[in-house]
Amino acid sequence: MKRPSSSAPHPFDEAVALAPRANTADAPAANTPWQFDGHTHPDYGNMVGPFGGITAAQALQAILQHPQRLGEPVSFTVNFAAGLADGPFRVEACPVRTNRSTQHWTLTLWQTGSDGVDAVMLTGTAVTAVRRATWSAVDAPMPVAASPTDIASAPFTDKVRWVGRYDMRLVAGALPLHWDGVEADSLTQLWLRDNPPRQLDYASLTALADAFFPRIWRRRARMTPIGTVSMTVYYHAGADELAAVGEGHLFGQARSQSFFNGFFDQSAQLWSEAGHLLATTHQIVYYKE
C-alpha cells in the first residue's frame, strides 16, 4: 500500500508544518505556553478560507510539537470562533496541568487583522495520556460494506480545493441529486483517506473527522450556508494502531440527531479497514435557515 516515493512532501505535511517562535525556542519551564507560526495551505482551501479539518489538525500539531507533551491524544475539542483568512496564523499550546499519566492542554489560535490587531480565531482544549494495555472492546462495530477497492473514488463536489485532498468512496448517503427540498435521513457512509495516500497519524485523523459534507445538505436537499462551531474528537487508538493502518482506507459514518433553530449536531465514527474504531467525533454546526 506504499505510494511511489517522491521528493515532494505531501501537501498535508506542508500544511501542518509549524515553526516554533523564537521567544519559546529554549527549553521551557513546567507548564509553559509554546507558540508556533503556521500558514493556511492553498491545497486545503474551502469556499472561503481554509477547510476546518486542516485548521483543527494544525491546532493539534501545536500540542504534538510541544516539548513537554506527555503521551498521546485522548480527547481534543476545537471551537471555531471566526472563519480564518488565507494567510499566516499564530497558535499557542499550553499544558495547564500535568498529572502522573494524563496532561491537560489549552489552545488558542490568532490571526492579525487588517487593523493590525491579533484576534482569537480558535480556542481549544485537549487531554493527552500515557495509555496502559487494558481490557478493551469495540461496541460500535463497523457496518458491513463493499471493499474500498470495489467502489470508485468519487468526490462529493469539486467546488473546493480541499475535497481533492481526500479519496472518498461512497457506500451510502450521497449528496442529493436534485436540490429540491425533499427530505431524507442524515446518514452517510464512505471509505476515505488522504489523496495522495499518506501514513495515518493523529493530525490526519483529526482532519478526516471533519471531512464529511454537511449533514443538513443531505437531510434537506437544500444548499443552506453552514459553519462548524465546535468539534470534539475522541481517539481510541495508540500510535501502534495508527501505524498499523498505514495508508489504508478508513470507513467513516456520520449522522445528525437534532437540527434546532440554527444549529445541528453531527456524530461520526472512523474505523480502520480491519474494523478497529480509531476515533469517534462530534460537532455542532451553525446553519443559516
Added chain:
Amino acid sequence: MKRPSSSAPHPFDEAVALAPRANTADAPAANTPWQFDGHTHPDYGNMVGPFGGITAAQALQAILQHPQRLGEPVSFTVNFAAGLADGPFRVEACPVRTNRSTQHWTLTLWQTGSDGVDAVMLTGTAVTAVRRATWSAVDAPMPVAASPTDIASAPFTDKVRWVGRYDMRLVAGALPLHWDGVEADSLTQLWLRDNPPRQLDYASLTALADAFFPRIWRRRARMTPIGTVSMTVYYHAGADELAAVGEGHLFGQARSQSFFNGFFDQSAQLWSEAGHLLATTHQIVYYKE
C-alpha cells in the same frame, strides 16, 4: 407538576450559587474575564469529592452569570484536570470573542492546595448564541417507553450522596445484579429529574448529562475505578423549551462505542417527556484496568 412551595432553597440552587469576586464587581470592559467564588455542596458528594455533573454545572454557571453574556448555551466542554476536593473553589469565565450572534468562552476552575498554591482543577470552553427560529427537526426520536408515572423510582446505588438528588426510573439497562464479569451491552435508558423536582434550566440540564452510571460497570459487570476526563454538551433547546419542561421527567439514554486501553466513551441523549431532544452529550472516561 409544581412541588409545594417551601422556604428552603433547592440544594441545586445552593450548589450552583457563585459569588462575584470583589475585583471584578464593577462593570468590565469588553472580553474581560470574570471570577467567582464557589463551594462544593455536601448533597452532591461523590465517593471522593463532588459529583462531576455538579462541577460542570457550577462552571457553566460562571458563564450564565457573566454580565457580558450574549445568548444561550449551544456547546459546552469541560475537562476534569484533577478530582476536586470538598471545599471552596474559584472559577473564571472569559468571553474571548464576541461575534454578531455568537460568543466564545474559555473557563478555568482552581482550588487552593494544602501547599497554598492555586492549582487548575478544570478547563473548559463554550459557545453561546442568540438563536433565530429556523427549520428544525429531531433525527433521534425518543425511544418508546412506559410512562415515568408507571415506573417506580429506584436509584442505582445509595452509596453516594449525589444519587439521592436525582429521581431515576429505570427503563432498560440496569447495573448488574451480580458483579460476576459476565459482559453485556452498554445501553441504559431511564427517566430522570432533580429530586426534589426543580424547574429545568441550562445548569441542571448540564448536571443531568453526567448522571448516568459508568457504562463500563454495566458492560463488564466489574467494579472498575473510573473518572470522567472530558465532557461535551450540545444544547438543542432555548430557554422557552426548557421552561416548557418545567419540573417534568427527562428520558435519558446512554451507551458506549469504544473501550480502549484505559479510556471509554459515552454518548447520551436527553429528551423531554414530550419528545423534544433537549441535549446530546458525549464524554470520555478513564478506567483503571
